[in-house]
Amino acid sequence: MSGTQLKRFKGCEYLTHRLALATLSGTPIRVEGIYPNEADPGLKDYQISFLRLLEKVTNGSVIEISYTGTSFIYRPGNIVGGRVEHACPESRAIGYFLEPLLLLCLFAKTPTSLTLTGVTSNNEDPGVDVLRTSVLPFLQKRFQVGDEMELRILKRGASPNGGGEVNFLCPITKVSLPPIRVSEPGRVFRIRGIASSTRVAPVLANRLVESARGTLNPFLPDIFIYTDVRRGDECGNSPGFAITLVAETNKGCSYAAQQCGEAGQTPEDVGTLCAQKLLESIESGGCLDRYTQPSILTGMLLSSEDVNSIVIGQLNITSQLVTFLRDVKAFFGREYRFKEFETGHIEMSCLGKGYLNVNRRLQ
């Protein structure tokens, strides 16, 4: 592994996925120019924390951070998995740390049990509810990894003080992932959701449900939003409330939206906004939402040597996607092909790598 050449990158946008891809491809990387002009230059606490987490999940990784923190070298080791515990800093939600690892853990030496503590959801990162109710089922269905891939929310922790705890269980894969071909998003036939609250009056969760339903009910009768009121030991240190909505289509695609309430915001506004975000995602169409996208695109790349294709909506095209695609090209030498339709949808296709789990123990 030391023979492979060091790949250089500038800037640290979408760093977590770059690191995950580097780990999967076994390529050592050097990232330079990390927030060089800020008052507080260099890697942020959550980025360092993610590096430490990768170090725990792998064996033999080497991380060298420069004195100022504006550049670092990462030489990935083998992915080992196993029982890992990690305390995430409160500046980012657990989803920031967990989401890039979802597929990575499939290629570990042993099944993974990852316990993460910190903030369970905020408005920037994928919340644990989105991962559990939208991303994981999609991955399970498309990559046929079975029910063992599971995310348990043991404690909810709202921003700013966190204190939440989740447990992610992931099996290992013995064969390469099956190719994906999804062209039809289908139509939304049901909407499910979770309104959760920690350390606040339970009525807030009900008010969230009420307002979200108010926006969505004209479209669909089949809406069920659960309430998850946590108190005492089941929740973290801060009061907070949040809502997650997932729309499922008859072709097995799903769109998710989430919104967390912050100080001074009414649950009515939060619920309505979340419902409107869901509508936006549905309107944009495609077979993926932005939360599922990186995992699926990575999976497409790694799958058995066959053509993979998926249709995305124009909302899915973000600067993160562009960064991600360039990183994929740098690490795996594969480009995705784009085909645009009159409807504004875009079909992305690529040839799978036939990536096998090289870390697993041979029986």
Next chain:
Amino acid sequence: ATASFIESRRRRRRNLQKVVYDESLSPDQALSEIRGESSDVEEEDDAVEDVEDDFFKPKHADSEGISEENNKSSFEEELERYGKKYQDSDRLARIKYHFITGSLLDSQEGE
């Protein structure tokens, strides 16, 4: 958004593939290129202004990759933007087409 997006794509028929993998563009520039926002003129204007003001302001929006953080808008702004967007009854009728309850023949028929 859909209609305007398609419209803009027609206007500037740029090869998506080329733009995405063009390393001379930063991800943000590539994105505005894809979205068809005419960036060249505006950006030059910005650059001129920047020279004058730059000295007194702390630099924070540097070119390489913090768009992950800097595209946050406040809750009130979002609330207003989405509220406006989803009051339009034509738009709502169009969205109906994406639901199983909508008519299969025509998105306008709805109900």
